[in-house]
Amino acid sequence: MTEASNLELSGTVEDGVHRLKIRVYFEDTDFSGIVYHANYLKYCERGRSDFLRHSGVHHAELFSSDDGSEPLAFAVKRMEIDFVRPARIDDILSVESRVAKMAGASMQIDQRVLRGDDVLFEAKVIAVLINADGKPRRFPEDLRRRMGG
Amino acid sequence: MTEASNLELSGTVEDGVHRLKIRVYFEDTDFSGIVYHANYLKYCERGRSDFLRHSGVHHAELFSSDDGSEPLAFAVKRMEIDFVRPARIDDILSVESRVAKMAGASMQIDQRVLRGDDVLFEAKVIAVLINADGKPRRFPEDLRRRMGG
Amino acid sequence: MTEASNLELSGTVEDGVHRLKIRVYFEDTDFSGIVYHANYLKYCERGRSDFLRHSGVHHAELFSSDDGSEPLAFAVKRMEIDFVRPARIDDILSVESRVAKMAGASMQIDQRVLRGDDVLFEAKVIAVLINADGKPRRFPEDLRRRMGG
Amino acid sequence: MTEASNLELSGTVEDGVHRLKIRVYFEDTDFSGIVYHANYLKYCERGRSDFLRHSGVHHAELFSSDDGSEPLAFAVKRMEIDFVRPARIDDILSVESRVAKMAGASMQIDQRVLRGDDVLFEAKVIAVLINADGKPRRFPEDLRRRMGG
Numbered sequence: 371m372t373e374a375s376n377l378e379l380s381g382t383v384e385d386g387v388h389r390l391k392i393r394v395y396f397e398d399t400d401f402s403g404i405v406y407h408a409n410y411l412k413y414c415e416r417g418r419s420d421f422l423r424h425s426g427v428h429h430a431e432l433f434s435s436d437d438g439s440e441p442l443a444f445a446v447k448r449m450e451i452d453f454v455r456p457a458r459i460d461d462i463l464s465v466e467s468r469v470a471k472m473a474g475a476s477m478q479i480d481q482r483v484l485r486g487d488d489v490l491f492e493a494k495v496i497a498v499l500i501n502a503d504g505k506p507r508r509f510p511e512d513l514r515r516r517m518g519g
Numbered sequence: 520m521t522e523a524s525n526l527e528l529s530g531t532v533e534d535g536v537h538r539l540k541i542r543v544y545f546e547d548t549d550f551s552g553i554v555y556h557a558n559y560l561k562y563c564e565r566g567r568s569d570f571l572r573h574s575g576v577h578h579a580e581l582f583s584s585d586d587g588s589e590p591l592a593f594a595v596k597r598m599e600i601d602f603v604r605p606a607r608i609d610d611i612l613s614v615e616s617r618v619a620k621m622a623g624a625s626m627q628i629d630q631r632v633l634r635g636d637d638v639l640f641e642a643k644v645i646a647v648l649i650n651a652d653g654k655p656r657r658f659p660e661d662l663r664r665r666m667g668g
Numbered sequence: 669m670t671e672a673s674n675l676e677l678s679g680t681v682e683d684g685v686h687r688l689k690i691r692v693y694f695e696d697t698d699f700s701g702i703v704y705h706a707n708y709l710k711y712c713e714r715g716r717s718d719f720l721r722h723s724g725v726h727h728a729e730l731f732s733s734d735d736g737s738e739p740l741a742f743a744v745k746r747m748e749i750d751f752v753r754p755a756r757i758d759d760i761l762s763v764e765s766r767v768a769k770m771a772g773a774s775m776q777i778d779q780r781v782l783r784g785d786d787v788l789f790e791a792k793v794i795a796v797l798i799n800a801d802g803k804p805r806r807f808p809e810d811l812r813r814r815m816g817g
Numbered sequence: 818m819t820e821a822s823n824l825e826l827s828g829t830v831e832d833g834v835h836r837l838k839i840r841v842y843f844e845d846t847d848f849s850g851i852v853y854h855a856n857y858l859k860y861c862e863r864g865r866s867d868f869l870r871h872s873g874v875h876h877a878e879l880f881s882s883d884d885g886s887e888p889l890a891f892a893v894k895r896m897e898i899d900f901v902r903p904a905r906i907d908d909i910l911s912v913e914s915r916v917a918k919m920a921g922a923s924m925q926i927d928q929r930v931l932r933g934d935d936v937l938f939e940a941k942v943i944a945v946l947i948n949a950d951g952k953p954r955r956f957p958e959d960l961r962r963r964m965g966g
Contacts, residue, residue: 379689400846412695415694545698546862579905705893745900
């Protein structure tokens with residue numbers, strides 16, 4: 371598999387907006403017939419992970435201590451979320467992510483889940499970088515630069 | 520199994536606060552070593568479901584159309600959530616839920632997840648009742664009365 | 669979005685083998701650092717769903733009663749599964765599915781999850797079609813023909 | 818919270834059979850109205866974890882390297898599973914687990930999920946102990962003795 375096709379799997383970035391296509395499967399729905407509410411947070415996390423990937427940031431590398439660095443992982447600190455319309459089995463959704471604010475140790479990412487032009491879900495996400503003890507750490511300089519901070 | 524032991528499985532209500540004990544299992548954690556952020560929404564949903572159960576409201580009955588009524592299900596409309604401290608494998612957590620506001624067609628439920636006395640997670644949840652088309656419906660009068668509205 | 673790009677999201681079929689690329693995200697892993705074992709069943713279900721989609725079978729249509737037909741859904745009846753090697757965060761996996769046997773009311777689908785050429789997971793899956801009461805139903809003739817039975 | 822009430826949350830052991838009560842919530846179901854098949858594996862994993870807990874084995878301790886020991890975690894190697902009857906929202910289920918065979922580096926645990934006296938799900942599970950590299954390790958002698966091997 372080429373690096374190009376891998377990036378394709380990871381969505382696209384245009385004008386600072388990352389877009390990832392997601393299919394709704396059995397696992398995503400609940401007995402009421404629609405996508406279970408907590409699963410939109412999974413979709414958004416996939417979007418953020420692939421947005422970071424496009425910026426050259428990989429979870430496995432961040433978390434590794436092979437280079438002598440402290441293991442780090444992204445964590446969500448706060449979210450404000452609105453469930454606007456339900457998604458259903460077989461739907462193809464698009465997760466949009468953009469960096470709204472970037473500070474030394476936290477960033478705000480605005481995210482939306484759409485089906486075609488219909489907005490189904492909106493979230494303002496405050497994310498931080500933490501070490502193995504859950505302590506916040508400043509973003510590495512190159513990560514800030516790449517993410518457009 | 521007696522009705523009493525079933526209710527025990529569903530937590531307790533005291534002074535309008537519902538409390539449910541939850542164990543953290545493998546399924547709840549992620550590779551960074553802590554509980555995956557979206558799973559707190561599952562914990563809160565369990566808390567709300569069991570709070571409703573204590574008020575005599577059952578999802579299966581609401582959703583059934585056996586009595587000629589429209590199938591209804593609870594849905595979350597909006598959430599504001601704060602991730603305060605991480606939970607880990609084997610932890611025993613307590614989910615606290617209380618009705619903060621009750622209107623004709625929506626209610627606000629304030630929820631917290633604690634480990635001992637430490638607050639790990641806080642959420643303000645706006646919940647509504649929807650029919651099979653996703654349209655909001657007014658809460659039945661007895662549900663409002665039971666939930667302390 | 670074109671029908672072509674939708675099908676691309678749904679993997680490819682070649683010589684009767686369906687292949688779907690899947691990214692490992694936070695949600696898939698557990699605190700031991702690897703993909704949580706039950707999530708391979710989700711990957712396989714995605715593979716089977718997209719394999720069916722390529723054969724013109726859609727869950728939403730099967731489950732709909734708009735055309736006067738009984739609502740139907742696929743269900744797994746039996747699985748034999750082997751966990752060979754662990755997958756990790758950021759991995760790109762390939763889910764392979766092929767119809768091994770097709771009978772009137774059940775089919776055996778053989779599935780594998782690979783990372784590159786390494787087999788991580790193998791499963792023999794017996795799937796059936798059930799109605800809303802959980803009763804098994806015969807496969808529609810065109811479904812059997814399309815799936816290569 | 819007392820140690821006694823913690824153990825109560827973890828089910829009971831009688832004549833070598835561990836039993837854990839589980840409630841079916843929204844998160845467990847899918848759009849076809851029943852419990853999503855992969856979630857029975859979660860139920861079984863909860864059962865095995867609490868069975869181990871009753872035997873004095875804790876995941877967090879096994880995985881810790883604070884005492885100079887290698888971090889270890891349980892992993893499933895193979896499963897044979899039968900889905901007999903569906904479970905639904907609000908159901909109370911019982912997960913039964915018993916050690917069927919114990920060898921030096923693997924054990925077979927037979928598990929069932931019941932609703933009342935009805936068997937819904939059966940599994941034969943081969944579990945092993947692995948280190949951080951995914952390499953199998955022999956069970957500690959006291960673990961084997963406690964688990965009745």
